[in-house]
Amino acid sequence: MDSYEKLSYVSITPHAEFLRNFVANTICHSCKTSQRKRCINMADDHNLCSECYKTAVFSIERLPYIVHNLRKFYRQFNLKVDKNIPIFLTDKVEMRKEFDDKTTHSMTVYAKKSTTLVIKNCLWQGEKMEAVKEPKKLSKISILLRFGYPDVITGARLAHEMMNVWLGNKGCMDIQQNIKEGICKVMAYKWLDWYFCNYVDSSSDNGRLGLRYIQIYKPEIESNRAFRGAKMAVDKYGLKHTLKHIVNTRNLPDVNQATALVKIMNEPNEINTVLLAQEEMVEQRTSRKMGLIFS
Structure with a gap:
């Protein structure tokens, strides 16, 4: 038993x-x-x-709502992620079995048919909450998330991994790790801005706590060198063109010497105009809202 x-x-x-x-x-x-x-x-x-x-997210029953919001977030950039990708909650022990890094809180597993233990739910045992695990066979692509973290943080980590999956679906499995991590962290960062604009009510306790998470985790992302390089490219050329460049060249566009990409961006394109306007609108809304809160 x-x-x-x-x-x-x-x-x-x-x-x-x-x-x-x-x-x-x-x-x-x-x-x-x-x-x-x-x-x-x-x-x-x-x-x-x-x-x-x-x-906090303790069981898979909490995931559908977060995933639904993540798909709404990705759709604003015209980015589609496979709906059938399995997403599991797991703990530190199982995460380290897949990837030997003590700091890892989420990961995408590719082309692995092995079985891992995932979180089914949590029960109290004495003074500790114990995770009830069950074996799950990982499919060709699976996402693993550490359980027990608030939904805002879990969402940011899932935004990161969804970009990982998107790149894999575009055949970019072989790009440099710092480029992959950088653009994935950009998506996590953008998710925090999007969540703040759409779901944080600064007059409520939950809203203030959500703001607290964003204030904590945005600086953590900003301190990452790979993120800063990717964000410079996205700020200069927009997300759409940065991703297109990564897919075509397996590299980030050069923020100093990118005449070809600038030429593409200057060409009239209704979709490009809409996407860039959406990105600017989110950034402007975030700035205004932060100003109101801290004024």
Whole structure:
């Protein structure tokens, strides 16, 4: 018998269960505030405060809503990602089996028929929340996400991996890792802006928490060198043309010497005009909204 079948589950609300099992005077690994809070210790060895706990993704039932929003986000750039790609939640242990990197929170697995353990749901066992796992056979392309993180953060990581999948579908499996990571991080960054404009209500507690996540994770992305190189190209030429250049040349457009790409951009094209206008609108809305909040 699977040891998880022996777990007892007390039928009370999840938040009440949190309050019964919290550990005091701990720093939350999601909102990362310097203020020590009452947190639970996850089975995945990260601490989660009561605020982050309310929006954290513990089971696959929470994924469809996030995926739906991600597809809306991608559609604004006329980018389509295969709807049938399996997306699984997993933990640090299983993630390291697939990719030996302690900092990895999401990944895309290609051409692997092996079986991995994914998160089915979570139950309380004493003072810890334990993940109930089940074996799943990974298909040709699968996305793995670390469980137990708030939906905003999970969405940003999924935006990253969806660009990874998009590049793979365009035959760009062989591009340099820094180019791939850079453009994927650009999409995660753009997702945070898009989410802020569409879903963050600064007058509510959840809205302020969502803003907190964005304030934390955008600087983390900005500190990455690969991201900065990709963002310079996207800022100069737009996302559409940057992606087209990557697909055609396996490289980023040169932000200093790209006369051919500039010529293409200057050609009248209704789709190009619409896409660039959409990108500028999102950036302008974000700037105005941030100004209102912090003025």
